[in-house]
Amino acid sequence: MTTEVDRNTGHASASRVSSRLEIAGKYDLTYKNVYQLDQDQDLDFVLRGHSINPLVDAAQSLLGLVIRLRRLHQLEDVASLYERVRDQITSISEEVRQHGYDSATLLAYRYALCTFIDEAVMATPWGSQGSMWSQRSLLSYHHNETWGGEKFFTVLARMQLDPEKYRHVLEFKYLCLCLGFKGKYGRQHDQNETLNAIIAKLHRVLSPLRGGTAKRLTDAHANVAHQRQRLGRTIPLWAPWALALLVLAGAYTFFEVKLSRSTDQVLNSLDSVLTP
Numbered sequence: 001m002t003t004e005v006d007r008n009t010g011h012a013s014a015s016r017v018s019s020r021l022e023i024a025g026k027y028d029l030t031y032k033n034v035y036q037l038d039q040d041q042d043l044d045f046v047l048r049g050h051s052i053n054p055l056v057d058a059a060q061s062l063l064g065l066v067i068r069l070r071r072l073h074q075l076e077d078v079a080s081l082y083e084r085v086r087d088q089i090t091s092i093s094e095e096v097r098q099h100g101y102d103s104a105t106l107l108a109y110r111y112a113l114c115t116f117i118d119e120a121v122m123a124t125p126w127g128s129q130g131s132m133w134s135q136r137s138l139l140s141y142h143h144n145e146t147w148g149g150e151k152f153f154t155v156l157a158r159m160q161l162d163p164e165k166y167r168h169v170l171e172f173k174y175l176c177l178c179l180g181f182k183g184k185y186g187r188q189h190d191q192n193e194t195l196n197a198i199i200a201k202l203h204r205v206l207s208p209l210r211g212g213t214a215k216r217l218t219d220a221h222a223n224v225a226h227q228r229q230r231l232g233r234t235i236p237l238w239a240p241w242a243l244a245l246l247v248l249a250g251a252y253t254f255f256e257v258k259l260s261r262s263t264d265q266v267l268n269s270l271d272s273v274l275t276p
Helices: 020-025 031-039 054-058 060-069 078-097 103-122 138-143 151-159 167-178 183-187 191-210 227-234 239-274
Strands: 002-005 012-015
Touching: 054 060, 054 078, 054 167, 060 078, 060 103, 078 103, 078 138, 103 138, 103 151, 103 167, 103 183, 151 167, 151 183, 151 191, 167 191, 183 191
Parallel strands: none
Antiparallel strands: 002 012
């Protein structure tokens, strides 16, 4: 991939002279070329995470795409993006099927993924105004339904009755909610309070399955000692005796020197008296 810089704006534009494989590999991922990732005209996210949840890991690229699409005010080739995302969901469905999930988990996962992406796209002006997406959504293509904003939460409530079995898909739905999915609550005046309550409840359900999280990293009072204990640890027991011995030695030396001087004066005086 080569880069040309506009002398007027100072921004770079990527010319696609390399193969599709080279772009996907991001071989030239140096500091000066990192900005080109945000100017990828295909809006592709080829990076994968390393989540312990295969469902979340498989959808990493599409989750990143949704975050980016929400800030995209204009898109010319909506049909091309639609086809790529549609086919990618098909590939993801086949990928996660290899992990041995049951049909209920697979259907709920794909349903939530389609609904999550559709909602983000339909909230944009380029997605909602006569585009191919508005004519046939991802949910319509994969599940023959036109709107999943209510069923998303219906399935969520049912799966919470058996959270251990459906833990992975519940975690994925939890992530969708944290990333801004609103569904049927999107038009309610108290949507934030309602959605926050749903997220909090789902968090309480899922936390024990992951072993829970500590309320605090360490106990703030575990290593706090009382005043006497701190002094006892910082000053050894023999220190006062050593100090007293040092004072006595200094006093002894002082008086010995003073006594020696006085003796010399007395002897000198006697010597002067006895000398004829």
